[in-house]
Amino acid sequence: MTRTTKIGDVRPLAVQVHERISSDIIDGKFPPGSALVQEQVAVQYGVSRTPVRDALTLVAQEGLATLVPGQGYIVNELSDQDVRDVYEVRYALESIASRQACGKHTPTQMVRLRAMVDEFETLDPADAKGLFLMGMQFHAALIEPCPNNYLRSTLATMWGHPIQRRINMTYPQGPSHQTKLAADHRRIIEALKANDPDAIVEVLRTCHDPSDHQLGPDA
Template identity: 80%
Template sequence: MDSHHSVIKKHDPRPLAIQVHERISSDIIDGNFPPGSSLVQEQVAALYGVSRTPVRDALTQVAQEGLATLVPGQGYVVNDLTDKDVRDVYEVRYTLEALAARQACGKHSPAQLIRLRAMIDEFETLDPSDAQALFLMGSQFHAALIEPCPNDYLRSTLAAMWAHPIQRRITMTYRQGPHHQAKLADDHRRILEALKTNDPETIVEVLRYCHDPADERSGPGA
């Protein structure tokens, strides 16, 4: 545990357990708590300048989300991000997004189509080495893509998936650089053109490999 961590801000009005959970999740995602790190309640509490109670609650939630595992005699240990984790998240997200995209296709207003194009243009101006910014803009595009989907539960489920800590952690393993950025921009432009021609089959096919972990993941096993 190093100087990259900081104490919880006292002026934040949200419940302390929520703040601590957010901080622990972010520190795991950002690599400040690397895989195999032990998250001992007392040490984490001291690190963030809080009591043990919100830390205990936050660690329980972190474990439920799959970021850490409770190991007897060792406390919580940060999990590694496996290829199976990546494949499982992608499989569920693609299946749900394909369903939502089919339901949304043909229902976008001219203003929504203009907004989608503006998102792609902005995406191309981002720093190609900034994985977080690329992912944020990409996820916003995908949310706008399914915005006309009439199934509220389907849209909220997909929003929760994009915001899930495991999904956010996957973004930190994305290959970064101009090629990655150009590939995603091209995928998004193909989706937009298919929307304009009411072609759900092309949209679903592009979604099959857009943000595909087999293509985007870096490191061993990529």
């Protein structure tokens, strides 16, 4: 039995259980096709059925699992269409935000962007979580000067969504993948220096090319 609650965590138990289930799906502890039965999950996490029921409802709403009558919640496969859908929306929103942010970065913000790429290149290519977090921070810093607060918060929500995290954790990471992302980020920085929003959007387009984000081994 594994305790889900943490000392000092005052959030509702259902929220804590939801976070744990989502993380376990993203990390592959519950692989696609796994059945998430309320009673079994409650015993595994050391909680009652009520917070598990509420947590599983949220997991299903996020698209991580589907309720199948007589079987419980079944962990969904992550399809290429899921990947295309996420990147299509993120590209559209990031393009708008990047255009609005271009030309507004301070020297300090530019230095921070370059430092992020430098640090990104030092990470272990197999560190999927580390690469994801650093990439997320870079993209957040890219649109930081965007004056549209709602647009920035919407993109932050997308990056934090379990499906986005699951995509990045599912991709087999490797040196070529890491090198391409670093090169793309440096091209974005050069476009920012040149005050060229069209070039930024073009780099973002290649970053969000569905053919470059298929589920399969790193080339």
